[in-house]
Amino acid sequence: MPLDIDVFDLNRIGPDFIENPHPTLHALRARSPMHRNGDGSVYLTRHDDVLKVYQSRAMSSDKTAAFGDKFGACPLFTHHTTSLVFNDPPRHTVVRKLISGAFTPRKLTEFESLIEGIVDRLLDQVEDMGRLDLIDDFAKVLPTEIISVMLGIPQEFRARLRGYSLAILGALDPVVTPERLEAGNRAVEEFGAILSGLIDHRRANPDGGGQGEVLEALIFGEHEGRRLTQDELIQNCIFLLNAGHETTTSFVGNALGSLFDNPDQHRLLRDDPGLIGSAVEELLRVESPLQIGNRLALEDIELSHGTVPKGTYIHTSIAAANRDPAVFGDPDRLDLARRPNRHLAFITGTHVCLGASLARAEGRIAIGRLVRRFPGIAQDGPRVRVPLARFRGFASLPVRVR
Numbered sequence: 496m497p498l499d500i501d502v503f504d505l506n507r508i509g510p511d512f513i514e515n516p517h518p519t520l521h522a523l524r525a526r527s528p529m530h531r532n533g534d535g536s537v538y539l540t541r542h543d544d545v546l547k548v549y550q551s552r553a554m555s556s557d558k559t560a561a562f563g564d565k566f567g568a569c570p571l572f573t574h575h576t577t578s579l580v581f582n583d584p585p586r587h588t589v590v591r592k593l594i595s596g597a598f599t600p601r602k603l604t605e606f607e608s609l610i611e612g613i614v615d616r617l618l619d620q621v622e623d624m625g626r627l628d629l630i631d632d633f634a635k636v637l638p639t640e641i642i643s644v645m646l647g648i649p650q651e652f653r654a655r656l657r658g659y660s661l662a663i664l665g666a667l668d669p670v671v672t673p674e675r676l677e678a679g680n681r682a683v684e685e686f687g688a689i690l691s692g693l694i695d696h697r698r699a700n701p702d703g704g705g706q707g708e709v710l711e712a713l714i715f716g717e718h719e720g721r722r723l724t725q726d727e728l729i730q731n732c733i734f735l736l737n738a739g740h741e742t743t744t745s746f747v748g749n750a751l752g753s754l755f756d757n758p759d760q761h762r763l764l765r766d767d768p769g770l771i772g773s774a775v776e777e778l779l780r781v782e783s784p785l786q787i788g789n790r791l792a793l794e795d796i797e798l799s800h801g802t803v804p805k806g807t808y809i810h811t812s813i814a815a816a817n818r819d820p821a822v823f824g825d826p827d828r829l830d831l832a833r834r835p836n837r838h839l840a841f842i843t844g845t846h847v848c849l850g851a852s853l854a855r856a857e858g859r860i861a862i863g864r865l866v867r868r869f870p871g872i873a874q875d876g877p878r879v880r881v882p883l884a885r886f887r888g889f890a891s892l893p894v895r896v897r
């Protein structure tokens with residue numbers, strides 16, 4: 496039955512959309528690419544429109560007004576409105592400058608050997624287990640370890656990070672239950688208290704012995720004579736921890752899910768490890784971990800199907816842009832050798848993902864080594880999807896490796 500696009504509303508999506516959004520996204524792109532939701536916001540599904548929005552300087556990421564309506568005064572409001580991703584320049588510029596010092600090519604080279612060490616250690620454990628949950632036992636451990644080392648998070652807190660991050664990021668979904676709001680607020684409070692203690696400790700004891708370099712850079716770094724306040728430090732550390740591990744966990748899980756669904760491509764990668772560079776891009780394209788973005792138009796913007804007026808709240812469908820047939824031939828097909836691959840999984844512009852090179856390195860090493868070391872790796876039970884529209888990933892993906 497054809498989808499009734501006229502009644503589609505992003506604020507009223509259900510489990511079918513979350514399970515597989517692509518039939519709806521293809522229909523929207525073909526018939527209503529600048530779709531109006533009931534609240535007056537628009538939902539964009541064409542690659543050229545989404546790209547134009549991200550490239551425009553007349554777009555705001557500041558969510559003070561929108562989150563004021565959505566959350567009211569509460570820890571979630573403080574957290575999200577203080578995170579750099581939801582700030583505009585000049586406030587955004589200060590935090591971004593301070594964080595980006597930690598992501599230079601030199602630093603990335605150091606991180607690569609750290610990633611290789613963690614991946615190999617995890618793969619030894621995987622081999623011993625034989626059957627495992629790819630998410631719990633592999634995909635979430637790697638990025639959690641990396642970002643924890645960067646921020647100097649002690650071992651005893653690391654196991655709690657994914658729970659916190661899903662609770663905090665889950666509250667950003669278009670539809671949020673009161674229970675989810677409560678869980679999100681609790682997570683910000685608990686996580687914030689842990690970080691506050693760590694920041695105080697680090698301020699008094701600056702040399703962390705190779706761990707927590709990023710935290711130190713944030714505490715002591717200055718941009719144009721200004722340092723971050725305690726609240727900015729706490730909230731941006733929470734954001735970095737979330738940004739640094741939730742998406743990468745989903746990336747590795749989604750990638751393996753896609754390979755299981757496409758045995759010919761799985762075989763191709765196993766037989767030709769040199770394919771891993773283009774494979775990482777293609778796996779990010781077909782199942783992007785972050786599927787929906789938002790901006791507020793500060794000026795009228797001319798898009799493919801008309802003008803979006805100043806003051807409009809825009810939702811960008813990264814998932815739909817990444818399967819736009821105008822840019823990607825046979826867009827629903829997984830083609831690990833696809834080149835060029837102008838996907839928008841990390842977006843572009845002022846807020847382009849600061850951890851993109853790190854995430855790519857994590858994906859290259861983790862997916863590449865997993866597929867090579869366990870040629871018989873296969874799904875071994877039903878997958879469970881994270882029930883969110885904005886963040887796409889699995890809560891569970893059982894596999895066996897022999």
Ligand code: HEM
Pocket residue numbers: 556579580581591594642735738739740742743746783784785788789840841842845846847848849850851853854
């Ligand atoms: C596959 C994994 C990842 C994906 C798909 C991803 C995707 C994205 C996207 C789409 C944005 C832009 C959000 C917006 O403005 O609407 C973003 C921002 C950001 N990401 Fe990532 N990310 C990933 C991994 C990472 C990692 C590993 C880190 C750091 C350790 C990181 C740090 C950041 C930061 C700090 C921002 C905010 C940049 C700013 O506002 O200027 N990300 N990411």
